[in-house]
């Protein structure tokens with residue numbers, strides 16, 4: 001008991017929690033992107049996939065609760081770490097000593113906050129159908145005769161709106177920025193690779209950030225430009 005409390009109280013314990021909860025979300029974003037990319041294969045494919053997810057029933061709820069816990073844990077731990085850092089250094093440096101730190105690392109709190117905004121909007125639009133009920137209300141008949149929620153139509157109608165499509169692209173830039181720094185810190189925190197590998201870790205993190213950026217932006221952009229209808 002004391003051991004686990006000590007773990008949560010220590011800085012390294014908090015960093016490990018940040019790393020694990022962040023990794024859960026990173027894994028989700030990659031899987032979610034691969035699933036969503038089926039939009040390029042047409043309505044039958046994407047809607048069958050969406051139905052498969054829905055049919056997972058209780059398992060889907062386990063995944064949703066896991067994501068929520070990881071999200072809340074990530075944000076709360078980030079706030080605690082920030083407070084700890086500020087109290088350890090009550091007087092800010094006279095000169096900006098963070099010149100060496102990358103732009104991504106210096107803006108983690110802001111990109112994180114923007115991602116929270118994105119997530120609230122995204123769920124209200126695509127999962128709950130609050131922001132655009134007209135995008136959400138369509139049904140599709142699969143080849144096997146099942147009548148399902150037309151997720152394909154929802155995505156197409158959403159990204160045909162330039163404001164929505166461009167906002168997604170902007171949010172995805174922040175997501176890539178957040179990931180590109182977070183993955184490097186995660187691998188360093190967990191001590192998976194020796195410090196001499198830091199430059200390689202940074203390259204891999206930037207590459208993964210770019211992959212998520214390209215994959216996720218390809219959907220709004222190709223729909224907005226009329227390549228996918």
Ligand code: HEM
Pocket residue numbers: 029032036050053064067115119122123126127151155168175216217219220
């Ligand atoms: C262009 C990029 C994206 C597209 C096209 C997209 C599409 C979708 C769609 C269509 C749904 C609803 C699925 C359904 O009702 O069957 C959904 C749900 C969701 N998306 Fe995304 N998404 C994108 C990016 C993201 C990102 C970057 C995140 C996280 C940072 C995210 C997190 C979620 C979550 C948490 C849900 C709710 C899943 C559930 O509880 O069922 N999405 N997304």
